[in-house]
Amino acid sequence: MYKTLDLARASAFLLTLTLATALAIGGAVDRAEAQQSGPEVEAQSWAVADAGSGRVLASEKPDEQIKMASTAKVMTALVALESDADLDEQVVISQGAEEYVGNTYSNIGLISGESVEARDLLAASLIPSGTDADYALAEYVGGGSVEQFVQQMNQKAEELGLENTNFTNPTGIDEENNYSTASDLLKITSAAMEYDLFRKLVGQTQATIETKGMEDREIQVYTTNELLAQYPPATGVKTGTSGSAGYMLISSAEAQEESYIAAVLGADSQEAVTTSSENVLNYAFGNFEQRPLVKEGQVYSEKEIPFRGRSIDLTAADTISSTVEEGAEVERRVRGGELPPSAKKGDEVGQLEAIVDGESVGTTALIASKGYDEASFWQKTTGRVTGWVGGLFG
Structure with a gap:
């Protein structure tokens, strides 16, 4: 883990406040003031990339394999968006999906037998990280087979040239061969960000999920991405928490014609991963610039x-x-x-x-x-x- 001193934390906080305020109001940022030898990060690995090209700009252990937790849901979303599945179709919730309600803290309380629009399942997977919704979406897109859907995830990983990523389930739950890296997750996210619906959903702080069944319900859900509330340039993307790997966050931010995506993996707490992500994004805004080369x-x-x-x-x-x-x-x-x-x-x-x-x-x-x-x-x-x-x- 990369640990910081209290003084370094205070300096990083002041830098975050200065940059975030300037970027939020469209003001100029003093890049010389923002430049550092590297961002203060309390995590196992991290990487930041240009959002447009996906090119990694700075990193620490970007290819180290780690259990990815719910950041895997970015790939679930990408496969669903690239499939022929009709997102307007009502999906009947299976017993297998409902079982996640009692087994994971990250769920929205879906009930077997009721139906939810596939588009709402995607929203519930990305915004509050609903594992039950994510599983139901995988079943639907996989033609009733989650195993088939996982094969599609791994095929897409191969298409993207990911050498250090493997999926054994669509939800990111810890399993021996379910892993990725900071750089690979940025490539997945860069591909997903090409879809307007994905960008819209990961930028939302709340949503209403409608269910149909014996009793129609409206479920209010809220984002797990705290960066959206406390960092003005933030535009997304996805959190993850794993018992063996810790806290992780894929984040995105945009200001002054610059846009970046960052992955911070393996932090000890929610506060650490959020603060570290701010520091990484601030580092990108302070040390890089968008410029016409041709x-x-x-x-x-x-x-x-x-x-x-x-x-x-x-x-x-x-x-x-x-x-x-x-x-x-x-x-x-x-x-x-x-x-x-x-x-x-x-x-x-x-x-x-x-x-x-x-x-x-x-x-x-x-x-x-x-x-x-x-x-x-x-x-x-x-x-x-x-x-x-x-x-x-x-």
Whole structure:
């Protein structure tokens, strides 16, 4: 565990208050004041990433495997959102789902035989971390088989290239082979954040879940994510608590055109994981910035028109922006060989890749700034002869 002194905690709190207040009102943040050698974190591991690309910006033990607790429900949500399941359909609650009401503290009290809209099950899984709702959703999306749904979770993990994640259940309950890492959980979250419904639900502090049965009910549920109430830039995401791994939180925050997601895993208490998450997000806001690395319409290459003896400028089709640290090494790499025999203005004639500290952060087309016709037979012949003579005597 990374422990902090009382003085360090006080300093971190003041920094959090300063940043949060400035970000909340849209004011400028003094980045020099916010910069630190690293955030104060009381947890087993952590990582923070750019929300848009999912690229990890800073971390401590980001690939250390740990039981993931209810942060697993982010993957449950992702699989459900990517499936063909109708979220407007009423789902009948099974006895298996109801059993979680008596066996876990994190439930909303669903009763076997009543029905709940699948969309409400998703909300109950993400907002109050309802394990009974999460299990019922997995049953529904898995065609009645939770085991089938877990297979889908592991297939999705493989698609995302997660090498240190394995699911044995959809709820995150401690089991021997149910584990993930800070960096893997950020990749899962980055994929889930592409869905508007996911972003909406994880940002809610409360919701009403409606059930239909012998007696229709309305269940008021409240978020387990305390960061949403005490950190103004916060926008989500998901808590988790495990008897063997401790407290964990995947969090997100957005301000001043910057957005980050963070994972803090294995803290000793709810207070520690919440404060540590604030510190990690503050560190990101203080040490990184969103910046255009490639600008639409700007010239990034010049190439010779075949057999013409003149060149045209190649411009970027789109802007590539990324979150970068001060002093980061930025490279712009042109892809593609010679120009085609002819082209119109605006035709794609190459690719431009932006690279930060050796890692690709985006690619855009290079387009012709002017059009040109294919060279005539005489121009091609003259060009070949000129090239041959130049090669012979050059």
